[in-house]
Amino acid sequence: MTNNDTPSQGNFIKQIINEHNRTGRFDNRVHTRFPPEPNGYLHIGHAKSICLNFGIAEEYDGKCNLRFDDTNPTKEEVEYVDSIKEDIRWLGFDWEDREFYASDYFEMLYEYAIKLIKGGKAYVCELTAEQIREYRGTLTEAGKNSPFRDRPVDENLDLFERMRRGEFPDGSRTLRAKIDMAAPNLNMRDPVMYRILHAHHHRTGDDWCIYPTYDWAHGQSDSIESITHSICTLEFEDHRPLYDWFVEQLGIHHPQQIEFARLNITYMVMSKRKLLRLVQDGVVDGWDDPRMPTISGLRRRGYTPASIRDFADRVGVAKKESTIDMALLEHCIREDLNAHALRVMGVLDPLKVVLTNYPEEQVEEMEAVNNPEDPSAGTRTVPFSRELYIERDDFMEDPPRKFFRLAPGREVRLRYGYIIKCEDVIKDGDGNIVELHCTYDPQTKSGMPEANRKVKGTLHWVSAKHALDAEVRLYEQLFAKEDPNEVEEQLDFLSNLNPDSLSLVQAKVEPSLAAAEPGAHYQFERKGYFTVDSKYGRPGAPVFNRTVTLRDTWAKISRKQ
């Protein structure tokens, strides 16, 4: 995804791989994997991991597997595996025929477990969950051995087999690795390998009633797939000794686990538990709500795969816990859309303008450039007539300094149209401005010599009788606080929701937009980038989602004033 540079420099993971290649540890092979648990939708943090794993494989001419980590049937669903596949593909990555499931290996894992039991390295424990916790000790005190720890091999074999057969109720027994109850690393204090769960699994159905834990399944799955570099997040650092212990005891292929810092972004929550909560509580309109940091939400919002990949490249890979400024993500999408989105005119908060000296029935087709960044995008035509709409905040009766837009007696240019002058402000009984009466200068039509006259500002507009009504959804960040997890006593992260994260407006947009297709990206000139929503709206009546505003230096100036 990145470039063809020699992968000699770069982040610390590449440095580790380079060292392996130098010493020949994996015969110069690089094989990674992306291992999602199908218990929720993918979010942008996963995108970072996807770009990393698939990106590294590509860069080193290796492969990257997709493997669902489906060891907990109580939380996993096919809906999630489907969405995960769709999102990875959409991001632009391809796992070819390497779509695997940890559940594919249940039988092999079972055999491995028997091998450990026979070697005296695992035992069936009858302690309850609560007792196991008590026996584990604390951070500063050693644990104590389970009374079942020294059970004879034959008895363990028998009990384990009966666990599989379903003779015991949930939670009554576990298979545990026999390591060291006094280990300073709690993960090494006889970790549970299997628990009894009489639950229906989305792939294996009712074949199993014992399920492997993450620690037992993950490393062995990596090994079975001949993974070389098993990249995961920081919280698994403490698990690496256990990961290593299992493959060493088994004497099987030993991948290298490498941990990096997960992605955090200001004003966003990134935990699946919290995202699930937003969905379940109806705070948002599903996993793909355009305010969600999910891949599907970003897609609906108007983010492009290229912009997300670019973002993943720019945030870097390191072990320092960090929180990326949301502005970087916005920068990435603006940069992509600036180059590719077609320009169009749409008025979000319409104010009527009547050109009193413009012929009553006349309509002119004005030629407009589709994308000044890309001449090949061509031009289109936009109807112009006597009655127009302009943006309400493009007019001020009593303008402050540096306001370059329309005001009584002032001139302004209508993009691709004429220079107009404000002659009269029409108000209703309550003093609200309802209409502007302006005159146009016929010598200043776009393209004419007189049109080059200097005027302070250029406004976008739409012809009143030709305009298409369209619903536009204006989004802001879902949370009002930079760190949504920073909450007052007794409250949770939902107390930090931004009440203005969504506002609906009825806009007037240029008629060409009647043909806009779901997912299409546009720049509404001077306002921002908008994408046709894929869930709401109908053919001929599109609904637009605001992806991101344009950079707004006027907003900055007026804020300071």
Next chain:
RNA sequence: UGGGGCGUAGCCAAGCGGUAAGGCAUCGGCCUUUGGAGCCGACAUGCGCAGGUUCGAAUCCUGCCGCCCCAGCCA
């Protein structure tokens, strides 16, 4: 009071003993029929702190300090 990690600008991040890359943000200026885009410039005598080694230290050593993770039969 155990173990594992991490501290370079407002936010990320290079740097790997030879005198602090780059990006985002911010601030100036130029340009502009989008207050967009683009272009030019500014932005760490300083690398958590204190000592030490060295001709030379963000890089090596020692000691502190701060932050994160671990006591699920979640992943």
